[in-house]
Amino acid sequence: MSEMTMDTPKGGARTRERVAAGIARRYRSERRFRLFGLVAIVSALAFMALLFVSIVGKGYSAFVQTEIRLPISFDVAVIDPQGLRDPDEMRAANYGKLYRDAIHGLFPGVESRSERRLLNGLVSSGATFEIRDAVFAAPDLIGKTREIWVPASDDVDMLIKGHIDRRLPEHERRMSDKEIAWIDALAADHRIETRLNWRFFSQGDSREPELSGIWGAVVGSFLTMLVTLALSFPLGVATAVYLEEFAPKNRFTDIIEVNINNLAAIPSIVFGLLGLAVFLQFFGLPRSAPVVGGLVLTLMTLPTIIIAARVSLKSVPPSIREAALGLGASKMQMVTNDVLPLAMPGILTGTIIGMGRALGETAPLLMIGMVAFIVDVPGGFSDPATVLPVQIYIWADSAERAFVERTSAAIIVLLSFLIIMNAAAVYLRSKFERRW
């Protein structure tokens, strides 16, 4: 007995000693861990900043476009030789001649055919359509002369934006000394300016970089996402609710659960192949159409939404279910009145993450023909369309120097949409979030 009591303080002292020796080590490892965490976060942020800086740095110049001011004379003899004002006749008129005459008029010394062709090349071929549209918008222009801003060709644009180096020897750059001299003369005459590139935000794709725009892809993406959301959200939530709240727990539902989890891990291109086989070849739906793109992306997004929805349904406390059932709510009432509203923040977050992934998806859409070169802005769900990431892919693959900045600009647009969607997720989550 007495030995025991003698022993206790000694034992206590030893414990204290041991703990003291260990404490320094514990704190050291904690500090080390925190340092690792900090390093990880800082490097992640640094990479992100690098990404943003490089993309914005490369892409912002695509938001402006070099234009040339030309004194266009809207010659009746060219536009409407018969004087009938027949829209079909007028549409077929040779508007290209108008801007070519105008620029030749500015440089009367240029006589030879080849030099004239070079001179014409300063102006984008898209000027033809813009002049035509100007005539159709204001027919009283016919017979008058007006100063009109028309887009410059992509080479002029690149020179003005500094992407073509004047100091290189002539044979090593894309522009001859003669062309540069003409451009300088136009600039000295205040006939060259970089102006807001509205074409980029309002046009579809084009072979000419200076005429190409992102709008077609934005509309295509929007229509595709609309189909995806309209199908995958209700289907996904309904599936999750059924599996979580109504389905009996047996081997069959276990198999379904395992399969859903597996589907979430399948490479997206496989869904593209499935879409090709089922929607295009079997059901004969149109190629390159947002409706098919949306269907394929629905297949891909569904598992994500189902899994997220099930997790958030599971996290609703059982006491809430008991309360509802105990008051005589039917299962359906319990789900719609109590469980779903509480699970909504999680479901929405999962949905938006899934939609974000779908918005950035390229591979499955390649399989159903959405990679095609499409000039027209799609007007409906079955029109041929392309989507933002595919547009980025197409431009990144193009040879012209001017497509480089457009690629980055398209990435900026895509990233902005993703940021908006994520912000919406955060907002919706905080709006729906309730404590219990």
Added chain:
Amino acid sequence: METAILRDTMHTLSDTHAPEGEAAPMTAKIEARQTNVHYGDKHALKDVSLDIREGEVTSFIGPSGCGKSTFLRCLNRMNDTIDGCRVSGTVMMDGEDIYDPKIDVVQLRARVGMVFQKPNPFPKSIYDNIAYGPRIHGLAANKDELDEIVLTSLEKAGLLAEVKDRMEAPGTGLSGGQQQRLCIARAIAVSPEVILMDEPCSALDPIATAKIEELIDELRENFTIVIVTHSMQQAARVSQRTAFFHLGELIEVGDTEQIFTNPKHKLTQGYITGRFG
């Protein structure tokens, strides 16, 4: 020693409510016969036959895990919601078997309300909490009627004075005792015939407990009440009849006074004198 104290608390009770002898049967609201419950392989409730009398408070006592909650949940078929739970035997309410396939559980639970051990208000306003039951069952024809139901339920639950200025505040923002009374008010709002309470005071302090006990005594006038409790004093204070469970079996049931003063079974005696459990 313990029994002596209990006998003291019993006094007030027997003044107000003369104990009926076993020979003088009262109408039974619920009759359970040979009720068995299995959770998977586990036989949790064995051949329980018990009558719950109308207009009385019946308390279930017994050591932890003896099946009190399980039996209570048989009475409004809350066990249906548990996977792998099987109930056999008959439970008759007003002469109808509540496990009959013809019986609708939704309707049953509107007649048999339940208050849980942990207060579980909905994450909604106080008003919406009380209005929940009337709304899902369509008990109120218009907004005025609903207001009326909400106010009288809160009044009956003794909560009205405390919350009448903040009906739109979240129910989860109340204190534990207030939340439990809110849950009782919520159950009352449906006007059930029976209210089941599973350890309604176990998360509450003595003052809140006293309030709820008072409330139970008042509610007895209009409702048949079954209460599970671990506090023998509480059982003695609020109930007219007491059932003692042990290891899934009903050992003894009788008038509360008789159970606490003169238990017939030695297990009951051991339990109420604190020798085990």
